Amino acid sequence: MTTLLSLHPSSSSSILINPIKPHFYFYNKKPTFHHFNKRSFSKINSVLSTETDPKISKEVQTFWQWLKDEKIVTSKTPVKPGVVPEGLGLIATRDIAKNEVVLEVSKKFWINPDAVAASEIGNVCSGLKPWISVALYLLLEKFKGDDSKLKYYINVLPKSTDSTIFWSEEELLEIQGTQLLSTTLGVKEYVQSEFLKVENEIILPNKQLFPFTITLDDFFWAFGMLRSRAFSRLRNQNLVIIPFADMINHSARVTTEDHAQEVQGPAGLFSWDYLFSLRSPLSLKAGEQVFIQYDLNKSNADMALDYGFIESSSERDAFTLTLEISESDEFYSDKLDIAELNGLGESAYFDIKNGQSLPPSMIPYLRLIALGGTDAFLLESIFRNSIWEFLESPISRPNEELICQVVRNACKSALSGYHTTIEEDEKLKEEGNMSPRLEIAIGIRSGEKKLLQQIDDIFKDRESELDVLEYYQERRLKGLGLVGEQGDIIFWEPK
Numbered sequence: 001m002t003t004l005l006s007l008h009p010s011s012s013s014s015i016l017i018n019p020i021k022p023h024f025y026f027y028n029k030k031p032t033f034h035h036f037n038k039r040s041f042s043k044i045n046s047v048l049s050t051e052t053d054p055k056i057s058k059e060v061q062t063f064w065q066w067l068k069d070e071k072i073v074t075s076k077t078p079v080k081p082g083v084v085p086e087g088l089g090l091i092a093t094r095d096i097a098k099n100e101v102v103l104e105v106s107k108k109f110w111i112n113p114d115a116v117a118a119s120e121i122g123n124v125c126s127g128l129k130p131w132i133s134v135a136l137y138l139l140l141e142k143f144k145g146d147d148s149k150l151k152y153y154i155n156v157l158p159k160s161t162d163s164t165i166f167w168s169e170e171e172l173l174e175i176q177g178t179q180l181l182s183t184t185l186g187v188k189e190y191v192q193s194e195f196l197k198v199e200n201e202i203i204l205p206n207k208q209l210f211p212f213t214i215t216l217d218d219f220f221w222a223f224g225m226l227r228s229r230a231f232s233r234l235r236n237q238n239l240v241i242i243p244f245a246d247m248i249n250h251s252a253r254v255t256t257e258d259h260a261q262e263v264q265g266p267a268g269l270f271s272w273d274y275l276f277s278l279r280s281p282l283s284l285k286a287g288e289q290v291f292i293q294y295d296l297n298k299s300n301a302d303m304a305l306d307y308g309f310i311e312s313s314s315e316r317d318a319f320t321l322t323l324e325i326s327e328s329d330e331f332y333s334d335k336l337d338i339a340e341l342n343g344l345g346e347s348a349y350f351d352i353k354n355g356q357s358l359p360p361s362m363i364p365y366l367r368l369i370a371l372g373g374t375d376a377f378l379l380e381s382i383f384r385n386s387i388w389e390f391l392e393s394p395i396s397r398p399n400e401e402l403i404c405q406v407v408r409n410a411c412k413s414a415l416s417g418y419h420t421t422i423e424e425d426e427k428l429k430e431e432g433n434m435s436p437r438l439e440i441a442i443g444i445r446s447g448e449k450k451l452l453q454q455i456d457d458i459f460k461d462r463e464s465e466l467d468v469l470e471y472y473q474e475r476r477l478k479g480l481g482l483v484g485e486q487g488d489i490i491f492w493e494p495k
């Protein structure tokens with residue numbers, strides 16, 4: 001899937017398309033639930049009582065009762081669980097004003113590295129990455145069954161989500177050629193290697209703390225839960241699962257992200273504690289579902305990987321173009337030095353978004369890696385402070401032509417890696433009636449192809465302008481006053 005193209009005959013810098021995303025990040029926001037009748041597309045009627053709603057499973061009812069017993073849910077709580085197109089969700093039981101608090105959960109119910117530290121596995125987990133320690137804690141509580149203090153919560157967690165990390169090989173074939181497939185495989189490999197490490201270093205040597213078998217699938221389940229349910233933007237909290245709050249679904253209609261807060265408030269009759277407080281970003285009528293915005297910055301591929309759904313609008317479509325100065329480039333060290341002086345490196349990643357212009361440093365970087373031949377004098381150290389400014393405009397016809405050719409060839413090559421065309425995908429979308437996973441696959445692959453087409457169009461237009469562009473030498477002569485109005489060169493003639 002990786003396309004690597006030589007940019008210059010003498011220097012072999014390259015453009016890579018479809019790489020595995022370079023940085024595996026853990027984590028940005030939130031949530032998934034339940035494995036019961038997941039997507040029942042019933043109209044969201046006001047759920048007047050969880051107990052009397054036949055669609056609410058016994059496990060959810062028991063969980064709800066536990067929330068009441070623990071005073072997390074009180075008579076003032078304006079929401080209750082309901083079965084919605086997104087699975088389970090929270091439904092307003094009365095009109096809710098914009099910014100009104102819909103739920104509060106005291107710190108003692110939070111599932112985070114502090115909870116792990118205070119548990120029986122705290123000592124052995126202290127050196128682990130936070131997400132790994134919380135994953136082990138979740139698994140430990142799961143295997144305790146009825147003895148777990150989190151049992152009512154764990155009982156309502158889903159067996160998996162529609163995240164691509166849970167897709168079968170056959171399902172993954174539907175995203176053949178996409179960056180999402182590369183990223184998914186990269187993440188799976190990463191999780192597997194972390195599992196093998198923690199199994200050897202922590203789980204097996206501490207059998208008394210882990211008196212049950214933890215399989216790779218179990219570890220993936222815990223990873224998937226964290227990936228889809230954890231909040232990350234709280235003050236002091238980079239990774240925290242908040243039971244009950246994680247029943248809230250995402251809507252593109254919500255365009256702000258500041259609904260979750262850590263506040264201080266009463267926790268029980270005589271004590272105060274930190275509370276996780278969630279406000280409704282929209283004003284709602286009784287019976288409507290409460291939504292939040294999970295993350296405005298995530299692409300559809302991020303959403304598919306984290307939560308197992310995407311948005312239908314193309315605004316979240318993204319394609320990461322990777323450009324690289326090759327070590328075998330004869331000007332490697334000069335080019336690297338220039339890139340670093342300008343905040344870039346040996347490799348640079350440019351996120352291309354639908355309808356947006358190219359990232360500002362992409363073309364100068366492309367021109368830099370394509371620089372060679374008679375333009376190579378610009379790499380000399382006397383130009384070090386001014387070269388980036390030069391690179392912001394066309395350098396020479398061969399340099400500009402080369403970047404167009406290479407980008408266009410890379411786009412064509414990447415486009416040929418998909419097993420369907422944009423038109424075929426559009427037809428499938430029109431036919432409808434797809435499984436949620438196929439819907440994700442088609443949305444992602446058609447989004448990527450449209451972006452590749454968009455990039456190709458940009459460089460096609462540029463290619464058609466090669467004859468009329470102004471290049472470095474011409475600009476330089478003009479700067480010295482040596483070019484006339486018509487572009488003719490003015491020679492100095494002695495009088």
Ligand SMILES: C[S@@+](CC[C@H](N)C(=O)[O-])C[C@H]1O[C@@H](n2cnc3c(N)ncnc32)[C@H](O)[C@@H]1O
Pocket residue numbers: 030031032033034085086087088089161162228229246247248249250251252306307308309
């Ligand atoms: C924190 S959970 C929210 C509660 C969840 N619906 C449940 O049943 O537990 C997040 C998960 O809900 C589902 N979800 C949330 N918002 C969604 C949306 N707008 N479209 C489709 N699924 C959504 C996805 O499965 C996601 O991984």
